[in-house]
Amino acid sequence: MKRENDVPIYFTDIYHASEKSFKDYGAFNISLIADLPLFIDPFLLFQSNKAEYQALHKSIVNYLSYLRDLSHRGTISLGRLQSLFFFSEVKQTYLGFSEIGNSGRGLGQKFALALNRHLISLFTSFGKETITQGTHLEKLSLISPGVGKDMISDFTTNLIKEYLCEYTQNYCLKNIESKYLAKVNVPRVKFNYELGVWISKTYFLPIYNHDYVLLTPKDILTKQENWINRDDFYDSFYEIINARPNHQLRAELNEYLKKVLSKRPTEKEKDVAVEDFIKNHPELIDLYIRIKEEKGELATRRSAVYVSESETLYIKQFSELRNYLFQNTLFYQTAVSSEQETLQRITYLKDAIENKGCWKLLYKDGKPLRKEEDIHIMFRLVWYGTTFDVSREVNDGRGPADYKVSMGLDKTVIEFKLANNSHLKQNLQNQLELYKKASDAQVGFKVIVYFTNLELAKVQHVLKELGMLKDPKVILIDARNKLSASKVR
Structure with a gap:
């Protein structure tokens, strides 16, 4: 071995x-x-x-x-x-x-x-x-x-x-x-x-x-x-204002908002108004930072958890997937064209996840991955030893495709999606063809990973609406939590 x-x-x-x-x-x-x-x-x-x-x-x-x-x-x-x-x-x-x-x-x-x-x-x-x-x-x-x-x-x-x-x-x-x-x-x-x-x-x-x-x-x-960070600052803005004993500042804010906002302001209008108010009262930035300083120990503990989770997912779990593919499949043998190379590796990955127990490696603490970024990292980490150039998020003018596999003029693009993506239908309908044209790619694959029966039903409904149910370039990967063979009746 x-x-x-x-x-x-x-x-x-x-x-x-x-x-x-x-x-x-x-x-x-x-x-x-x-x-x-x-x-x-x-x-x-x-x-x-x-x-x-x-x-x-x-x-x-x-x-x-x-x-x-x-x-x-x-x-x-x-x-x-x-x-x-x-x-x-x-x-x-x-x-x-x-x-x-x-x-x-x-x-x-x-x-x-x-x-x-x-x-x-x-x-x-x-x-x-x-x-x-x-x-x-x-x-x-x-x-x-x-x-x-x-x-x-x-x-x-x-x-x-x-x-x-x-x-x-x-x-x-x-x-x-x-x-x-x-x-x-x-x-x-x-x-x-x-x-x-x-x-x-x-x-x-x-x-x-x-x-x-x-x-x-x-x-x-x-x-x-x-x-x-900015999002946390804006989420905490009114809390910061209300927590201060400065009644004049609160009154000034309320008067300013009445003056600049319409009767039914949008969230964007509110954000712009708050941003302008902060520029006139930069001390609010220091008040927010002081609060974050007082809770500084939480930052250290939070980051330690994030790093530990990253080590578990990206190093331990994705390494196990890589090793399985290397030891038990022909995943790491290079094909003669970018289309064959891409399809072969997607197929081996699909089989490993669906039939060989590797679905477990797409879960953290019993919960499925919910970031497409993690799926992208997984695919790139297991794609090793190829003679083809594998580029992530290549932007050739019409937005970034998840991956482009190429050797000279021979090019194939891949789009990875999670089934729970709220823009799945729009992405399937438009994105890949645009990316193919922008990259001068001959072939494009759409890979969709689903974790529940409900997600599968959603994907099948979308594909049926788009007339893509039998499209060989659309590949579904079943990452549902599988029962052991002894428990299946």
């Missing part, structure tokens, strides 16, 4: 690292095949009892304070803005579940301009707060739509890249054979305040696909949203 390492996907597989040493070190066992949806939350640095993390958070605040002072001196040239405010995604961490491979969008002009603008106006007291216990980069996400966890995490990762390089080097020099390491000159790892420029440094780091790899400690990672 083949060993698990014969299908290397995770860091410990590829570099033959001891799982015990890795666990003791506290790093997350990343996949080098597909990014995983975890993010660095800067609040976890602030909240930590570790002096090294607190120092990292202080270094982030120092850099932002430097940018604030620079912004207040006058207009910053585009070149200077690009040098100090623009950052590439640190794709070498293999985190964040980027749109294509492990290369995300990074922090471009939108983020840079928003940061520069708010450092000049709303955040003039940045680094000198009196209401909150500390200073927080996440302030930017509270006031700027579109600046979400990915941008906050990317910015944080860039500002602590020196630490991540040293953290990775320290582990690898002690625990990994030197043949897997190379001397790498890593750009933009440390900021020289005297010269006002980012400088590079050299490290011994593991290499994969002609690029270096970085490890990240588990205790600064989270899933879902950052502890301080």
